[in-house]
Amino acid sequence: MKSGDLTELAVRNLREAALRNSLTTLGIAVGVASLVAMLSLGVGLQQLANRRLARSGLFDTVFVTSRANFPGFGRRSSRSSLSSSSNTSSSASQPSNSSSDFENSTKDREPRRLDDAARRELEHLPHVVEVFPQIRFVTEVRYNGNPLTAMVAAIPDSARGSGSFDNIQGSFFSSPTADEAILQMEFAKDLSDQPSSLLGKDLVLRYAERRVIGMATGAQDAEGQGAGGAGKVSHSSSGGGPGKTLAAADPAPENQGISIVPRDKTLRIVGIVDTEPAAGFGGLGSGRVLIPLKLGEALRAAQGNDLRDILRGSGTRPGYANLTVRAESPSQVQALESAIKKMGFAAFSLLDASEGLRTVFKIFDLLLGIFGSLALAVAMLGIVNTLVMAILERRREIGILKALGAADRDVKQLFFLEAGVMGLLGGTLGVGLGWLIGRAVTAGTNLYLRRQELPPTDVFAVTWWLLLGAIIFSIAVSLGAGLYPASRAAKLNPVEALRYE
Amino acid sequence: MMPTNGGAALRTERVTRQYQMGAALIRAVDEVSLEVGAAEFLALLGSSGSGKSTLLNLMAGLDRPTSGAILAHDRNLAEMNALELARYRNRTVGMVFQAFNLLPRMTLEENVELPLRLAEVERGERGGRVREALERVHLEKRLSHRPSELSGGEQQRAALARALVNRPTILLADEPTGNLDSTTGLEIMNLLQEINRSLGMTIVLVTHERPLAERFAHRIAELADGKLVSSGSKGVSGGQA
Numbered sequence: 119m120k121s122g123d124l125t126e127l128a129v130r131n132l133r134e135a136a137l138r139n140s141l142t143t144l145g146i147a148v149g150v151a152s153l154v155a156m157l158s159l160g161v162g163l164q165q166l167a168n169r170r171l172a173r174s175g176l177f178d179t180v181f182v183t184s185r186a187n188f189p190g191f192g193r194r195s196s197r198s199s200l201s202s203s204s205n206t207s208s209s210a211s212q213p214s215n216s217s218s219d220f221e222n223s224t225k226d227r228e229p230r231r232l233d234d235a236a237r238r239e240l241e242h243l244p245h246v247v248e249v250f251p252q253i254r255f256v257t258e259v260r261y262n263g264n265p266l267t268a269m270v271a272a273i274p275d276s277a278r279g280s281g282s283f284d285n286i287q288g289s290f291f292s293s294p295t296a297d298e299a300i301l302q303m304e305f306a307k308d309l310s311d312q313p314s315s316l317l318g319k320d321l322v323l324r325y326a327e328r329r330v331i332g333m334a335t336g337a338q339d340a341e342g343q344g345a346g347g348a349g350k351v352s353h354s355s356s357g358g359g360p361g362k363t364l365a366a367a368d369p370a371p372e373n374q375g376i377s378i379v380p381r382d383k384t385l386r387i388v389g390i391v392d393t394e395p396a397a398g399f400g401g402l403g404s405g406r407v408l409i410p411l412k413l414g415e416a417l418r419a420a421q422g423n424d425l426r427d428i429l430r431g432s433g434t435r436p437g438y439a440n441l442t443v444r445a446e447s448p449s450q451v452q453a454l455e456s457a458i459k460k461m462g463f464a465a466f467s468l469l470d471a472s473e474g475l476r477t478v479f480k481i482f483d484l485l486l487g488i489f490g491s492l493a494l495a496v497a498m499l500g501i502v503n504t505l506v507m508a509i510l511e512r513r514r515e516i517g518i519l520k521a522l523g524a525a526d527r528d529v530k531q532l533f534f535l536e537a538g539v540m541g542l543l544g545g546t547l548g549v550g551l552g553w554l555i556g557r558a559v560t561a562g563t564n565l566y567l568r569r570q571e572l573p574p575t576d577v578f579a580v581t582w583w584l585l586l587g588a589i590i591f592s593i594a595v596s597l598g599a600g601l602y603p604a605s606r607a608a609k610l611n612p613v614e615a616l617r618y619e
Numbered sequence: 620m621m622p623t624n625g626g627a628a629l630r631t632e633r634v635t636r637q638y639q640m641g642a643a644l645i646r647a648v649d650e651v652s653l654e655v656g657a658a659e660f661l662a663l664l665g666s667s668g669s670g671k672s673t674l675l676n677l678m679a680g681l682d683r684p685t686s687g688a689i690l691a692h693d694r695n696l697a698e699m700n701a702l703e704l705a706r707y708r709n710r711t712v713g714m715v716f717q718a719f720n721l722l723p724r725m726t727l728e729e730n731v732e733l734p735l736r737l738a739e740v741e742r743g744e745r746g747g748r749v750r751e752a753l754e755r756v757h758l759e760k761r762l763s764h765r766p767s768e769l770s771g772g773e774q775q776r777a778a779l780a781r782a783l784v785n786r787p788t789i790l791l792a793d794e795p796t797g798n799l800d801s802t803t804g805l806e807i808m809n810l811l812q813e814i815n816r817s818l819g820m821t822i823v824l825v826t827h828e829r830p831l832a833e834r835f836a837h838r839i840a841e842l843a844d845g846k847l848v849s850s851g852s853k854g855v856s857g858g859q860a
């Protein structure tokens with residue numbers, strides 16, 4: 119028989135025994151629905167975790183330092199106490215023995231400096247979204263004339279999507295160079311009893327501008343660390359841009375250094391955030407006043423690194439203490455990391471941790487899939503039962519079909535197809551049902567989250583491939599269940615089937 | 620038209636069909652050799668349990684003999700594989716049963732269309748063929764009715780249309796009037812006769828009603844206990860009723 123005719127007959131047979139077949143189909147649907155619900159929950163939770171991880175900036179970034187700085191890496195993460203003292207004091211201490219020893223030991227193979235050329239080179243690596251230095255310093259913040267001390271952190275524009283600013287009061291920076299600030303809630307409470315009233319108000323940043331003395335103009339753009347040697351302190355209360363007053367150039371490198379100039383910068387408060395924003399290693403979590411990255415770079419505020427490099431005596435050439443390289447996705451981090459290492463820098467990422475997490479989710483998915491499949495297996499038994507019962511009930515029909523010239527193959531295909539159609543209907547229905555369950559669980563979860571005053575999230579991820587896969591799986595399982603009844607029907611002896619009454 | 624004239628449409632050669640019932644061996648058909656000529660109307664007569672239906676099913680290719688040969692248009696059914704046998708049932712023979720055996724969930728049109736579907740006849744051609752077959756049994760106005768909405772006679776006529784729709788050369792009828800009153804039974808017999816005459820179709824009619832056989836058949840073959848006890852004799856004959 120032609121497949122069109124077979125399908126027509128199969129569908130019509132199913133329709134005729136509507137009640138029993140719809141119960142079987144419903145059984146399949148429930149199986150598929152639980153499969154879909156379980157898998158989309160698994161995928162959803164994984165995506166949620168991945169999203170959170172990706173947004174945290176921990177897993178799509180590579181932290182780059184000069185090899186020269188390598189031993190200092192571990193200390194850097196706990197350096198905030200050091201930096202607080204650095205911007206108020208410009209006096210240079212004696213170089214410590216340990217760091218000069220390190221310098222000496224690596225003199226034979228000159229480590230590559232993390233300068234602007236290196237930054238541009240990093241920016242041009244494949245799959246790099248952005249490269250930015252960590253800029254953070256402790257300084258005095260004046261609001262309504264009251265001075266407070268706070269950690270200022272510059273954040274890249276990409277942090278906008280990190281999730282930390284989802285529940286911002288006010289808005290994110292209007293541009294990466296805007297004279298604007300976002301306050302952390304705790305700090306905002308220090309400034310005012312009614313934090314939201316701060317929005318649109320101005321605050322003044324009193325900070326120490328670092329100026330390089332005796333450097334060629336090419337060094338002007340260098341950030342993060344200045345030249346070594348004793349700094350010359352000059353005072354300026356004007357809040358103008360950097361490099362307004364340059365100290366006279368001194369051609370002798372030994373006399374190069376930085377001067378620290380106090381400056382004021384007025385910033386408009388545009389937003390207040392609850393959560394501590396994080397962006398890469400050593401995050402910005404402790405920042406209480408957040409400013410745009412480009413603005414931060416332009417301020418040339420003296421940082422803790424400056425002092426250490428002064429101590430180390432390696433500050434004669436401009437460069438960055440570190441750079442954070444953000445990849446398009448965590449999957450590219452590994453390749454990126456090794457590419458950066460080949461360039462001659464020290465590079466770190468937290469890829470391994472995220473991989474372990476992914477493995478956990480794979481297993482989680484597998485378990486959920488197994489439970490869903492069990493439900494489908496029960497549905498499959500339903501199909502076998504329905505079709506075997508149908509053979510008993512339709513003995514005569516099968517006999518008639520054979521008497522009229524139906525080959526065994528025709529009968530087999532007819533029953534097989536009926537199973538397949540039930541699978542298709544059950545699968546489609548089940549996918550719809552699973553989707554509804556997903557919606558319901560999401561709604562329930564969000565209701566709960568809202569009660570807990572947490573932001574709503576989508577714990578279900580119903581992807582098109584999951585839906586399509588579930589339908590195909592349902593058809594495949596149904597066909598598998600139809601195999602036995604179909605071949606039994608085909609083997610039925612027509613003479614006996616016709617005698618039967 | 621002379622019977623047994625145009626060569627045998629069907630021939631059985633010492634056909635035996637036996638059933639094992641526990642220890643007992645039942646010979647439902649016992650070494651029956653019979654020839655049915657092209658366009659012949661043969662009545663197979665015998666009491667209940669004499670093996671008429673068994674022999675007819677063997678001729679129809681629904682069953683295979685334990686021994687002996689069955690030839691339809693000189694093709695041995697025993698040499699056909701299952702698929703060829705199905706094709707034979709579909710195109711060479713048409714069957715009518717005592718119990719009508721229409722599919723209750725289908726309309727008349729769909730019932731009659733079924734052999735065409737199985738024969739993979741083009742969709743466009745089917746409608747006309749179905750109508751033609753139903754016209755032959757005067758049911759063309761009942762296309763969309765279900766079997767349960769028809770009288771017994773009408774159902775048997777529909778079954779006849781279904782048997783004819785694929786234009787077979789042999790019609791096998793197993794007590795087609797058995798479930799009908801005598802008037803309606805006569806209607807069916809007249810239809811069979813008309814089909815035999817106008818289409819030249821070979822007909823094997825199983826019945827236990829001797830008067831019907833004598834009135835309509837060209838020839839009567841009689842079975843008793845699976846054995847052929849008489850054949851060839853036209854009996855009282857009178858095919859020209």
Ligand SMILES: Nc1ncnc2c1ncn2[C@@H]1O[C@H](COP(=O)(O)OP(=O)(O)OP(=O)(O)O)[C@@H](O)[C@H]1O
Pocket residue numbers: 638639640645646647665666667668669670671672673674827
């Ligand atoms: N599948 C079977 N198993 C065992 N015995 C069978 C089987 N089919 C038929 N028989 C036996 O074969 C014999 C012939 O049966 P068959 O149905 O051919 O008789 P019949 O002449 O058609 O009778 P009726 O006029 O009642 O229809 C009977 O004795 C029956 O019991």
Ligand SMILES: [Mg+2]
Pocket residue numbers: 671672673793
């Ligand atoms: Mg019988």
